[in-house]
Amino acid sequence: MSEKIGKHIAIYGKGGIGKSTTTSNISAALAESGYRVIQIGCDPKSDSTTILRGGNDLPTVLDTLREQSKVRIEDISAVGFGGVLCIEAGGPVPGVGCAGRGINAAVELLQELKLFDEFKPDFVLYDVLGDVVCGGFAVPIRDGLADRAFVVTSSDFMAIFAANNLFKAVNKYAPSGGARLGGVIANSILAPYAPALIDDFAGKTGSQVIGYVPRSLVVAQSELYGQTVIEAVPQSEQAQVYRNLAKFIDENEETVIPKPLNGPELKKWAREWGDRIFEVEAGVVHEMASI
Amino acid sequence: MSHHLEGSRNSCALHGALQLFESIAGVVPVIHSTSGCGVQHYLGGTRLSGGNDPFGSPAVSSSNIGEKHVVFGGGSRLREQLKNTVKVVQGDLYAIVTGCSTEMVGDDIPAMAKEGLEQDWPVVYANTPGFRGDVHQGYHLAAKTLIEQLPELWKDAEPAPAGLINIWGIIPDQDPFWRGNLDELGRLLEAIGLVPNLLLGGDQGTAAWKRAPGAALNLVVSPWGELPARLLEECYGTPSLSLEGLPVGAAAGILLTRLTEQLGLDPLRTEEFINREQARLQRQFALLADSYYRKGFQREFALVGESSQVVGIGEFLGKSLGLLPRTLVITDNPPEHVREALVNRLTTIVPGYDTELVFSEDRAEIADAIRSGQAGVVLGSSLEQEVAVELGVPFLAVSFPLTNRIVLDRGYAGYRGAVALLEDLGSVILADSLSV
Incomplete structure (x- = not known):
């Protein structure tokens, strides 16, 4: 394998948690700072880069591979906001074929096309489908493709479970040259206990939270315009949050091999937090508690 | 528990299913798998089983799926292959068999077979990825397919003859x-x-x-x-x-x-037949007697094969021909409950004589067992020929893989099979004594 060009970052997280939004805003912020960025959506839904390119259609790598024997980079990429090169791996329709193998095939094709030699990116961001359900979805963090993995999670327990699963995959592959963990991105922060819950999980698994992204109407509104927050409302506080995340990823290269919780530990941890949240929500006042 | 396996003689489930389907006249198998599965079946299966392999090459229809079928699903490729096969090859029944990749990907094979049925094509399917087991499981899966799916296909089945x-x-x-x-x-x-x-x-x-x-x-x-x-x-x-x-x-x-x-059959008829056949067999023994004693036929033997062969041949040689079962190796991995019965049966062929019974499909382990048994004749697959040569004893190929004999309608079952076995074993012992 030739020398790696650019910093390669994989961003994982449960489906619907806001990975694509977060990744696209980080890409936009990096591009705004003058970096050359490629964002590769590794999800059969193929909507990772939508808000970077105004919602325009972009043929996916796998669809193009299916239709034509010879594929060129320009057939499968589009230049989005700030010059970010947008690529969607694509995949089969739900319930058919093997999306995991699809990611593998798409990544292999990008390497064959010498995408990185041609584009010479400073950053390559892989936005990867939710749970690491099988080997195919671990491709971006295997074989030294990405250097660092970040996980996006909310304070929702299922999102935390998905993050823990990613930690297991990192833990497995990092010792043999796979990506290490860069940190946790706390997303959709709304409840007052959310930062503490995610902090606690990060602490228990030997990782760190690199930023807290509040739940905001600005994000939803920007998306409806087919834009990132950076593009649509550049002066907003939310845009600054994403810029700070991008800055952290740019300036901090510290990584760890996380220590995922095992099944019983995770259940116990969730139960304890469940009880605490219930008490907060129900307004339980303990005897002798100071008011 | 895991260990490496040298020279396994048990191919995969897909091949076992193909072996069954290909042995029924009028059945046209259609492989839904990557290219190579059908060829491998020929190279590692039919071609190594007595030199009666199909003329030219293995003419098996196969969907030969590629990466795009793995990623996007191979159902449409199978649909196309089935349609083309029906056009090109006349058959009474088309049997879809699947390989590892298509099963991993989860192609909906029953739906494809159903589509065929809707076109009035007689189609059955068997899910036979190699990871479901070896060649014996493939036989199971194919037989199960026919037993379960054929009645749906042929609702006008004729009544079977009595008996x-x-x-x-x-x-x-x-x-x-x-x-x-x-x-x-x-x-x-x-x-x-x-x-x-x-x-x-x-x-x-x-x-x-x-x-x-x-x-x-x-x-x-x-x-x-x-x-x-x-x-x-x-x-x-x-x-x-x-x-x-x-x-x-x-x-x-x-x-x-x-x-x-x-x-509840006529016992007299049966008795008459058995007596006639038994008398005929005795005459063959008598004809063999001179060579038997002169050339020292009576000796310890090692026998390697599937359980049904080891039981049949082993008992005949031990009980009827007076040879001593020194080392018996069963290579087909029979289920646990069968093993116990086999141990009881095979270690007591010759009461008071110490028979070593081994369950193994590992060539090296089998060779070691034969070597340490020091038998005077080896019966097994062609994989055992080497150790027989090493021991300097005669060798008769009786089990799969069998590469040094042409087998057309020869068999070792029944009375006639017993005579064939006497001739074949006698011949290798005789040839060995002449070469000394």
């Missing part, structure tokens, strides 16, 4: 002598007034399978026949008679007596 007996457990090519063995079993059954349903062979078409549910009895001659017999018992209440191995020589008489009792 029809299905024969189960002989896996084509995995037993290189399968044709001869089936023919002889058929001859034995006919002789006592029964109607054999061999199910497999050049003259056995789909009609044989159509009749199978109406049989009076299922005759099971290896552990691998138990599942189809059980399925038929569950669906149609057909009783079965289970042997652990091929009946060779006198064991054929015991089988015929049991069948006569179980089915």
Whole structure:
């Protein structure tokens, strides 16, 4: 394998948690700072880069591979906001074929096309489908493709479970040259206990939270315009949050091999937090508690 | 628990299923897998089973899926392949068999078969990825497919003739002598007034399978026949008679007596036939006697093969021919409950004599067992020839893979099989003594 060009970052997280939004805003912020960025959506839904390119259609790598024997980079990429090169791996329709193998095939094709030699990116961001359900979805963090993995999670327990699963995959592959963990991105922060819950999980698994992204109407509104927050409302506080995340990823290269919780530990941890949240929500006042 | 396996003789489930389907006249298998599965079946299976492989090359229809079918699903490729196969090859039945990739990806094979049925094509399917097991499981899966899916296809099945007996457990090519063995079993059954349903062979078409549910009895001659017999018992209440191995020589008489009792046949007719065959066999023994003593036929032997072969041949050599079963190796991984019965049966062929019984499919382990047993003659697959040469003892190839003999209709089952075995074993012992 030739020398790696650019910093390669994989961003994982449960489906619907806001990975694509977060990744696209980080890409936009990096591009705004003058970096050359490629964002590769590794999800059969193929909507990772939508808000970077105004919602325009972009043929996916796998669809193009299916239709034509010879594929060129320009057939499968589009230049989005700030010059970010947008690529969607694509995949089969739900319930058919093997999306995991699809990611593998798409990544292999990008390497064959010498995408990185041609584009010479400073950053390559892989936005990867939710749970690491099988080997195919671990491709971006295997074989030294990405250097660092970040996980996006909310304070929702299922999102935390998905993050823990990613930690297991990192833990497995990092010792043999796979990506290490860069940190946790706390997303959709709304409840007052959310930062503490995610902090606690990060602490228990030997990782760190690199930023807290509040739940905001600005994000939803920007998306409806087919834009990132950076593009649509550049002066907003939310845009600054994403810029700070991008800055952290740019300036901090510290990584760890996380220590995922095992099944019983995770259940116990969730139960304890469940009880605490219930008490907060129900307004339980303990005897002798100071008011 | 895990260990490496050298020179395995058990191919994969896909191949086992193909071996069954290809042995029924009029059945056209359609492989849904990556390219190579069909060729591998030919190179590692049919071509190594007695030199009677198909002329030219293995003409098996295959969807030969590529990466795009893995990623996007291979259902449409199978649909196309099935359609083309029906156009090009006339068949009574099209049998889809699947390989590892298509099963991993989760292609909806039943839906594809159903589409075929809707076009009035006679289609069945068997999910046979290699990871479901070895060649024996493939035989299971293919037999199960036909037992379960054919009645739906042929609702007008004709009533079976009285006294029809299905024969189960002989896996084509995995037993290189399968044709001869089936023919002889058929001859034995006919002789006592029964109607054999061999199910497999050049003259056995789909009609044989159509009749199978109406049989009076299922005759099971290896552990691998138990599942189809059980399925038929569950669906149609057909009783079965289970042997652990091929009946060779006198064991054929015991089988015929049991069948006569179980089915209420004419005992005099059976007795007459057994006496006639037994007397004929005795005459062959008498003809052999001079060479037997002059050339020192009586010696310890090592025997390697599937459980049905080891039981049949081992007992005949030990009980009727006076040889001593030094090392017996069973290579087909029979289920646990069968193993116990096999141990009890095979270690007491010659009472008071110490027989080593080994369950293994590892060439090196098998060679070590034979080496340490120091038998005076080795019967096994062609993989055992080397150790026989090393020991300097005669060798007879009797099990799969078998590369140094042409086997057309020779078999070792029954009375005629016993004589064939006397001739073949006698010949290698004689040839060895002349070369010294």
